[in-house]
Amino acid sequence: MRKIRWGIVGPGNIANRFAAAVNNLDCAELSAVASRSEERARTFANEHGIPHVFCGYEAMAASGTVDAVYIATPHNLHQPCAEPFLNAGIHVLCEKPMCATAYQGRKLKECADNNGVFLMEAMWTRFLPAIAEAVKIVSRGDIGEVRGIKADFCGMVTEPVERLNKASLAGGSLLDIGVYCLHFAAIFLGSSPAEIIAVAHNDDEVDLHTGIFMKYESGAIADLTSAICVRKPEDAYIYGTKGYIHVPNFFGAEEIVVHTDGGEERIVREWLGNGFEEEIIECCKCIGEGKTQSDTLPVEESIRILEQMDKVRAQIGIIYPFETEL
Numbered sequence: 171m172r173k174i175r176w177g178i179v180g181p182g183n184i185a186n187r188f189a190a191a192v193n194n195l196d197c198a199e200l201s202a203v204a205s206r207s208e209e210r211a212r213t214f215a216n217e218h219g220i221p222h223v224f225c226g227y228e229a230m231a232a233s234g235t236v237d238a239v240y241i242a243t244p245h246n247l248h249q250p251c252a253e254p255f256l257n258a259g260i261h262v263l264c265e266k267p268m269c270a271t272a273y274q275g276r277k278l279k280e281c282a283d284n285n286g287v288f289l290m291e292a293m294w295t296r297f298l299p300a301i302a303e304a305v306k307i308v309s310r311g312d313i314g315e316v317r318g319i320k321a322d323f324c325g326m327v328t329e330p331v332e333r334l335n336k337a338s339l340a341g342g343s344l345l346d347i348g349v350y351c352l353h354f355a356a357i358f359l360g361s362s363p364a365e366i367i368a369v370a371h372n373d374d375e376v377d378l379h380t381g382i383f384m385k386y387e388s389g390a391i392a393d394l395t396s397a398i399c400v401r402k403p404e405d406a407y408i409y410g411t412k413g414y415i416h417v418p419n420f421f422g423a424e425e426i427v428v429h430t431d432g433g434e435e436r437i438v439r440e441w442l443g444n445g446f447e448e449e450i451i452e453c454c455k456c457i458g459e460g461k462t463q464s465d466t467l468p469v470e471e472s473i474r475i476l477e478q479m480d481k482v483r484a485q486i487g488i489i490y491p492f493e494t495e496l
Contacts, residue, residue, distance in 0.1 A: 172458075173196070173197060173198060173199045174197060174198050174199070174237045174238050174261075174453070174454045174457055174458070175199055175201035175202075175235065175236050175237045175238070176192055176198055176199065176200055176201060176202075176236060176237070176238055176239065176240060176450075177201055177202040177203065177204065177222075177230055177235065177236035177238070177239040177240070177260075178200070178202070178203045178204070178214070178220075178239070178240050178242060179203075179204050179205075179227055179230070179239050179240065179241045179242060179243060179251050179255075180204075180205065180241065180242040180243035180244075180247075180251070181203050181205050181210055181211055181213075181214035181242070182242055182243075184242050184265060185203075185214070185240070185242040186214075186217075186218075187444055187445075187446055188240050188242065188292075188446050188450075189214075189217075189218040189220075190218070190443070190444055190446075191443055191444055191445075191446035191447045191450055192450060193218065193219070194442070194443040194444075194447055195447055195450060195451065195454075197450075197451060197454040197455075197458075198450055198454055200218055200219065200220045201220070201221065201222055201235050201236050202220060202221070202222035202223070202224060202230050202233065202235045202236050203215050203218075203220050203222070203223055203224070204223075204224040204225070204226065204227050204229065204230040205224075205225065206225070206226065207225070208223065208225035211223045211224065211225065222235045227251055227254055227255075228254050230255075231254040231255045231257075231258040231260060232258065236260060237260065237261060237457065238260060238261035238262065238263065238288070238453065238457060239252075239255050239260055239261070239262055239263070240263045240264075240265070240292065241262060241263070241264040241265055242265050243265075244333050244339045244340070245267060245269070245270045245333075245339065245340035245341075245345050245346075246270045246338065246339050246340045246490065246492060248264050248265070248267075248268060248269050248270065248274070248278075249269045249270075249274040249275075249277060249278050252264055252278055252281075252289075253278065253281050256278070256281045256282050256285050256287055256289065257281065257285060259285055259286075259287055260287065261287050261288035261289070261453070261457050262282070262287070262288070262289050262290075263290050263291075263292050263449070263450075263453050264278075264289070264290070264291055264292060265291075265292045266291055266292055266293045266349050266350075266353075267291065267345050267349045267472070267475065267476060267479065268291035268469075268472040268473075268476065269476060270340035270345065270490060270492075271476060271480060271490070271493060272473055272476040272477040272479075272480050273493075274476075275469075275472060275473040275476045276473060279469045279470075279473060282462065282469070283462070286462060287462060288453065288456055288457050288461060288462050288463065289462065289463060289469050290449075290452075290453060290456075290463060290464050290467060290469070290472075291467060291469075291472040292449060293349070293350075293353050293449075293467060293472075294422075294445055294446055294448065294449045295350055295353060295354065295420070295421050295422070295423070296353060296357065296449070296466055296467045297448035297449045297451075297452055297466065297467075298422070298423055298424075298439070298441065298445065298448060299439035299440070299441070299448070300417070300423035300424055300425055300426050300437075300438075300439040301357065301417075301423055302439070303426060303437055303439050304358075304408065304415050304417060304423075304426050305357065305358075307415065307426075307428060308358060308408060308410070308415070311412075312412070312413065312428065312430060313408065313409075313410030313411075313412050313413035313414055313415060313428070313430060314410040314411030314412030314413065315388075315410060315411045316358050316359060316390060316408060316409070316410050317388075317389065317390045317391075317409055317410065317411060318390060318391055318392070318393070318407075318408075318409035319354065319355045319358055319359055319390070319391075319392040319393070319394075319406070319407070319408060319409070320392075320393045320394075320406060320407040320409070321350070321351040321354045321355065321392075321393075321394050321395075321405075321406035321407075321420055322351070322394070322395045322396075322402045322403065322404060322405060322406070323347040323348065323350050323351055323395075323396050323404050323420075323421055324343075324347075324379070324395060324396060324397035324398075324400050324401060324402040324404065325347070325397070325398060325401060325404075326398075326399065326400060326401045327398040327399070333346075334346060334376070334398055335373075335375065335376060336375060336376070337375035337376055337488070337489075337490050337491060338490070338491050338492065340490050341375065341376040342372075342375075342376030342377040342378070342380075342398075342488060343376075343377050343378060343379065343380055343396040343397050343398045343399075344370075344377050344380050344396055344479055344482060344483065344488070345479060346396075346398070347396045347398070347421075348380055348382070348394065348395075348396030348479070348482075349475065349479065350396075350420070350421040351382070351394035351395070351396060351406075352382075352394065352475050352478055352479065353475060354394075354406050354417075354420055354421075355384060355392040355394060356471065356474070356475060358408055359384075359386050359388075359390050359392060360386065361471050361474040361475060361478070362386075362474060363384035363385060363386050363392070363478070364385055364386055364387050365384065365385040366382065366383070366384050366478060366481050366482060366485070367382070367383045367384075367485070368380060368381065368382045368383075368481075368482040368485040368486050369381050369485075369486065370486035370487075370488075371399070372486065372487065372488060376488065377396075377483075377486055377488055378397060378398055378399040379395070379396075379397035379398075379399050379400055380395065380396050380397070380482065380486060381393075381394070381395045382394040382395070382482055384478075403418075404419055404420065404421065405417060405418050405419065405420060406420035412430060412431070413428065413429050413430035413431065414429050415427065415428050415429070416429065422441075422445055423439075424438065424439060424440045424441060425437060425438045425439065426439075452464055452466060
């Protein structure tokens with residue numbers, strides 16, 4: 171399989187991790203970077219050995235230098251940044267959440283479908299070996315029927331971070347880290363809960379601490395929290411009728427601990443490099459096979475997660491200013 175030439179859109183902190191992961195792989199290579207700041211793009215290119223630099227995203231889309239792009243801009247810009255590439259026949263991996271709203275997600279899917287190109291949300295957790303091991307154990311019935319999920323992703327942000335504190339950038343804990351909890355629940359309970367109940371502590375513009383309960387037709391319940399103003403263990407649990415699985419540091423899991431009547435078993439499944447390699451491999455494999463989406467994380471699944479976040483925001487009273495323009 172030929173190497174997929176990757177471009178990076180938005181050379182921020184998370185893009186550094188993505189670039190390092192691409193440089194670890196045989197199936198991919200870094201070809202270009204684009205930013206609204208040429209100086210920023212050139213600095214990033216020099217750090218990661220990227221040959222092509224563009225000031226502006228449309229210029230890279232028209233350049234013929236990339237097969238696929240990684241969108242690493244703020245949440246509110248995912249859709250407008252991704253569409254020029256999709257329209258140019260370039261495959262897109264869009265940093266989580268795929269968009270800021272379900273409306274944007276549906277528009278992005280429509281654009282990808284119309285152009286027959288690959289689109290996926292960059293939810294690296296879904297592709298980690300430890301999570302795949304948990305899925306296998308649950309599917310085998312080792313812990314019985316799954317009746318509960320608990321996942322907490324909370325941290326104390328002590329310094330102002332613009333992308334987290336501004337509604338105009340779709341900031342807050344829900345979209346930035348709560349999305350991991352929702353994806354974790356979806357892996358084991360599906361992405362169509364029958365009922366969602368949410369509460370939150372907000373500041374003037376964004377949610378700082380959000381709690382979500384979701385009930386499913388099976389009777390199972392997911393208990394999820396996200397926060398940028400409190401510290402908690404960033405762990406998850408999968409509760410079954412015959413046992414449970416503890417997933418330490420669930421969003422970047424490298425181990426699971428299985429508890430059953432037979433005792434406790436710790437299973438280690440480490441990342442290939444920095445944890446982003448697995449999702450990049452999935453993208454390259456799908457693109458090489460001519461697929462337009464991943465079987466592990468279909469675009470519709472990402473849209474259903476966005477719909478869940480829309481419902482949560484409606485309950486906790488968070489509205490982004492750009493939503494009134496849609």
